[in-house]
Amino acid sequence: MKYSLSEAAKATGKNKTTIQRAIKSGKISASKGDGGSYEIDPSELHRIFPPTVAQRDAQHMQSNDTQQAKFTPEGNHIDRVVELEKELAVARERANGLEAQKDQMADTINDLRKRLDSSETRVTALLADNSPKRSSWWPWKRS
Numbered sequence: 001m002k003y004s005l006s007e008a009a010k011a012t013g014k015n016k017t018t019i020q021r022a023i024k025s026g027k028i029s030a031s032k033g034d035g036g037s038y039e040i041d042p043s044e045l046h047r048i049f050p051p052t053v054a055q056r057d058a059q060h061m062q063s064n065d066t067q068q069a070k071f072t073p074e075g076n077h078i079d080r081v082v083e084l085e086k087e088l089a090v091a092r093e094r095a096n097g098l099e100a101q102k103d104q105m106a107d108t109i110n111d112l113r114k115r116l117d118s119s120e121t122r123v124t125a126l127l128a129d130n131s132p133k134r135s136s137w138w139p140w141k142r143s
Contacts, residue, residue: 002039012045013052022048047094 009016022028023038027048030040 002041003045005038005040008038008040008045008049011042011051012049014049019045019049043090047090047097 003011005016005019008014008019012019019028019040020038023030023040028040028044030038030044033039
């Protein structure tokens with residue numbers, strides 16, 4: 001089930017414009033539905049914006065109530081492990097994204113340093129230009 005923009009805002013406790021800015025800047029990928037509204041994958045949203053505590057607690061309490069009715073206490077532990085494994089996978093994915101972003105920024109810094117060094121050598125060469133000054137083309141005028 002994908003979130004709409006308003007559902008995503010409620011799920012994270014953020015403002016709709018904050019989420020929309022994140023989509024436009026490319027931090028979150030989202031597709032546009034038939035009506036022109038955003039469709040945001042929950043894992044993609046929660047990679048950047050964690051779910052709100054109130055919502056997480058409500059979902060946890062609701063899932064605990066249904067689990068207690070259906071499963072033994074051992075089943076609750078297994079479900080918790082599965083839930084934690086999912087959270088770990090999301091955290092690892094986010095860490096990989098941050099690592100890639102860090103590498104990209106390091107490449108940009110190196111490129112800018114090379115450009116700066118190149119510019120400095122050109123400026124130094126222009127300032128140190130010791131070419132002889134032209135004499136006047138007027139034959140009767142001395143310079």
